[in-house]
Amino acid sequence: MASLTTAPIEQPTDERNPPWYQRLGTDYLPFLLLAPAVITLLALTVYPFLYSVYISFFRFRGGRPDTFIGLDNYARLLQDPHFWESIRTLLLYAALSVTLEFVLGTALALFFTGHFPLRGLWRSLMIVPMMLTPVVIGVIWRLMYDPNFGITAYALRSIGLAPIEWLSKGNWAFVAVVLVDVWNWTPFMFLLILAGLESLPVEPFEAARMDGASRFQIFKDHMLPMLAPTMLVALLVRSMDVLRIFDQIFIMTSGGPGSATEVTSLYLYKTAFKFFDMGYAAAGLFVLLILITILSRIYIRFLGTGEEG
Amino acid sequence: MDTRRFEWSNIIGTAIKYAVLLLIMVIVLFPIYWMVITSFKGRLELTTYPPTLFPKNIILDNYRDAFSDSDIPRYMLNSVIVVGVSTLISLFFGTLAGYSLARFAFTPTFKRQISFWILSTRMIPPIVTIIPIFLIYRNLQLLNTYAGMIIVYVGFTLPFTTWMMRAFVREVPVDLEEAAMVDGDTRLTALLRIVLPLTAPGLVATAIFSLILVWNEFLFALILTTTSATITLPVGISGFVSQFEVLWGQMSAVGTVAIIPILIFTLAVQRYLVRGLTLGAVK
Numbered sequence: 001m002a003s004l005t006t007a008p009i010e011q012p013t014d015e016r017n018p019p020w021y022q023r024l025g026t027d028y029l030p031f032l033l034l035a036p037a038v039i040t041l042l043a044l045t046v047y048p049f050l051y052s053v054y055i056s057f058f059r060f061r062g063g064r065p066d067t068f069i070g071l072d073n074y075a076r077l078l079q080d081p082h083f084w085e086s087i088r089t090l091l092l093y094a095a096l097s098v099t100l101e102f103v104l105g106t107a108l109a110l111f112f113t114g115h116f117p118l119r120g121l122w123r124s125l126m127i128v129p130m131m132l133t134p135v136v137i138g139v140i141w142r143l144m145y146d147p148n149f150g151i152t153a154y155a156l157r158s159i160g161l162a163p164i165e166w167l168s169k170g171n172w173a174f175v176a177v178v179l180v181d182v183w184n185w186t187p188f189m190f191l192l193i194l195a196g197l198e199s200l201p202v203e204p205f206e207a208a209r210m211d212g213a214s215r216f217q218i219f220k221d222h223m224l225p226m227l228a229p230t231m232l233v234a235l236l237v238r239s240m241d242v243l244r245i246f247d248q249i250f251i252m253t254s255g256g257p258g259s260a261t262e263v264t265s266l267y268l269y270k271t272a273f274k275f276f277d278m279g280y281a282a283a284g285l286f287v288l289l290i291l292i293t294i295l296s297r298i299y300i301r302f303l304g305t306g307e308e309g
Numbered sequence: 310m311d312t313r314r315f316e317w318s319n320i321i322g323t324a325i326k327y328a329v330l331l332l333i334m335v336i337v338l339f340p341i342y343w344m345v346i347t348s349f350k351g352r353l354e355l356t357t358y359p360p361t362l363f364p365k366n367i368i369l370d371n372y373r374d375a376f377s378d379s380d381i382p383r384y385m386l387n388s389v390i391v392v393g394v395s396t397l398i399s400l401f402f403g404t405l406a407g408y409s410l411a412r413f414a415f416t417p418t419f420k421r422q423i424s425f426w427i428l429s430t431r432m433i434p435p436i437v438t439i440i441p442i443f444l445i446y447r448n449l450q451l452l453n454t455y456a457g458m459i460i461v462y463v464g465f466t467l468p469f470t471t472w473m474m475r476a477f478v479r480e481v482p483v484d485l486e487e488a489a490m491v492d493g494d495t496r497l498t499a500l501l502r503i504v505l506p507l508t509a510p511g512l513v514a515t516a517i518f519s520l521i522l523v524w525n526e527f528l529f530a531l532i533l534t535t536t537s538a539t540i541t542l543p544v545g546i547s548g549f550v551s552q553f554e555v556l557w558g559q560m561s562a563v564g565t566v567a568i569i570p571i572l573i574f575t576l577a578v579q580r581y582l583v584r585g586l587t588l589g590a591v592k
Contacts, residue, residue: 029496030413037406037427037467044464045430048441055444111329122330124579126337130586131575133525135543136564139550140344143557151343154359187337188586195583237587244434247527251547265436265528272440273532285437296432 049289056282063276073283083284085259086267087291093174093263094242097181102235104182105189110219112190113197126187138251141180142167145252167253170260177249177261181242189234196230197223236299243292264288341568348372348561355557371558372566380537381563384545387534390455391541392523395462400516402463403470408500410471411478412486424475428588431468435528443532453539461529466519469588473518476589477511478504514581517574524571542567 020028056073058065077083129137144151145166153163166176200223208218246265249255255262255270268288272281347355351368354361375381410424442461443452451457481504489499505512527543534540540548546567549560578585 026496030409030415033405033409034423036402037471038423040402040460040464040467041427041430044442044461045433045438048438048445051445052437052441055441108333111326116326116330122334124576125334127575127579127582128341128572129337131521131525131571132341133527133543133546133564133567133571135525135527135546136344136567137340139546139560139564140340142550142555143347143561144340144343149356149358149360151360158359183336183340192583192587233587240432243432246434246436247543250527251550265434268436268440269528272443278440278444281440285440289433289437292432292434292437293429296429299432 052282052285055279056286058279060276060278060280063278065279069279073280074286076280077283077287082259082262082267083264083287086262086264087288089174089259089261090243090245090263090265093178093181093245093261094239096178097185097242098235098239100178100182101186101189101238102231104186105234106193106231108186108190109193109197112194123191126191129184130188132184134247135251137180137184138248141176141183141248142252145176168257170257173253173257173260177252180248180252181245184248185238185242188238192230192234193227196227196234199230200226240296240299243295344561345565347557348565350558352558371562375559375562376566380540381542381545383537384540384542385566387455387539388524388542391458391462391539392520394455395459395466395523396516396519398459399463399466399470399519400474400512403467403515404474404505404512406467406471407474407476408478408504410475412483424472427468427471430464431588435465439529439532442529446533451533453534453536455539457533458530458539458541461533462523462526465526465529466522469522470515470519472588473511473515473585474508476584477508477515480511481507511581514578514585517578518581518585521571521574524567 055065057068057070059067059069059072061067147153147163147165147168150163150166152166156163164172167173204222205218208222213221244265245263246269249261249263249266250269253261255266259267264284268281268284271277271284346362346364348371349367349369350361350364351366351370354365406427410420414420415423446452446457451460485503485507486494486499489503490496494502525543526541527547530541530544531547534544542563546560546563549556549563575582
């Protein structure tokens with residue numbers, strides 16, 4: 001019986017209460033097993049974070065903290081249009097990419113439900129873009145976007161349009177990097193929502209159809225509520241991930257032209273490693289992290305609803 | 310008669326479905342195809358207009374130039390070492406932690422807090438931790454060392470391996486372990502003898518996802534490595550873009566080689582893909 005717990009077998013009642021090191025394998029085991037992971041993560045996330053808060057109070061000279069300047073870096077940050085613009089670019093990039101991916105992915109999933117031959121094959125092929133090295137993705141698309149010999153220029157010319165200088169004109173560059181994200185991650189939304197759709201029971205939809213409901217009504221009134229949890233997970237996982245964007249943009253445009261595609265990661269990367277203004281970058285990181293924390297709290301609250309604890 | 314018309318509309322419907330499917334597959338796969346054929350094009354054909362959809366002569370020069378007399382093979386070796394060792398360690402730590410979170414009661418709040426804290430470290434953009442880590446590493450002289458890279462990557466994949474293994478361990482019935490412990494196993498031997506074999510497919514899938522994550526990682530490597538002794542493949546590829554020219558052919562050749570292991574591994578884990586991408590939240 002499952003209710004037979006292990007505790008009485010593992011720890012024979014012992015009134016002498018053995019010293020802590022003898023209880024390592026029993027009472028303290030849960031914590032002992034957790035320890036390596038928790039210590040590693042503390043060392044690689046919490047400690048660097050505290051360290052970066054510390055250095056954010058310093059002016060750097062020659063790549064080293066030099067003078068304590070209190071909150072000056074933060075004051076400067078508040079008045080730095082480039083920083084806030086990079087946040088705006090990041091949020092716009094995230095919102096546009098995720099929305100497009102979600103809408104396209106849902107449409108495709110609805111289109112491809114049911115029996116469809118060669119499923120295994122085309123599904124595995126669909127997975128490929130999201131597994132590729134982001135740097136390689138950046139390289140491929142930079143090659144295809146080339147205004148002179150790139151394939152997109154050729155395609156546009158052959159239908160009578162002027163080739164677009166994708167990566168060197170501000171708005172187009174932004175569109176270009178968003179399109180790459182959509183190419184990269186629509187399959188993710190598609191596969192997740194398809195998996196959700198296929199786990200739904202068919203009876204309610206059959207019954208609704210018998211009652212004369214239209215396809216759209218069936219989707220809206222019956223499928224959507226049941227599909228909502230899967231959609232939510234897909235949306236949230238993707239929105240958290242999109243905020244990490246760096247590699248492709250770094251390869252394709254390095255944030256340019258001007259600062260048209262300069263998301264916050266890129267701006268702070270340049271501040272820290274091109275201008276060696278590390279204290280100022282650290283202040284920026286702090287603000288970025290607050291933003292991400294707020295978003296991830298929302299995420300965790302949603303994701304946590306299905307958790308039993 | 311009615312049934313016949315029904316069949317016709319069915320056939321047309323199927324034809325449309327296949328056409329859409331074909332179009333989507335072309336969009337999904339064309340960029341990869343484009344890189345692969347670019348790697349086989351000669352220097353002249355690379356920059357001719359209109360671009361050729363299939364190389365006129367298949368030339369291996371790009372591969373020869375990129376791999377002989379260059380640091381690329383060394384970068385590959387660096388990648389393999391860093392990826393392999395960090396995945397092993399991460400899997401070890403992650404399995405222990407995942408098991409602990411899946412099996413022990415703790416207090417519900419503590420367990421929940423710690424699980425989600427581990428998850429939330431995965432959401433921090435790498436740039437946030439890498440600037441302080443760079444400064445800390447400089448003080449500890451860990452820049453340009455395998456050890457430094459491996460430590461960072463263990464932390465990078467740990468939230469993932471922990472959550473995945475937590476989900477896989479939960480699926481193993483507790484009764485099996487309890488029976489083993491009645492027969493004289495301790496917790497740890499039961500974990501080794503009962504739980505690990507039963508989660509083996511999950512363990513392999515988790516390992517492969519973690520391998521891919523590290524193999525693809527760029528920003529940490531870009532900042533923590535500056536010498537060819539530790540530069541990894543993605544950083545090596547980015548090195549083909551210089552201010553003056555881009556060596557498209559060679560870059561495509563290295564890119565093609567870099568994605569071969571990913572393609573093989575992806576096929577191996579496709580059954581677990583949805584779980585992997587959602588950290589076990591959706592089956």
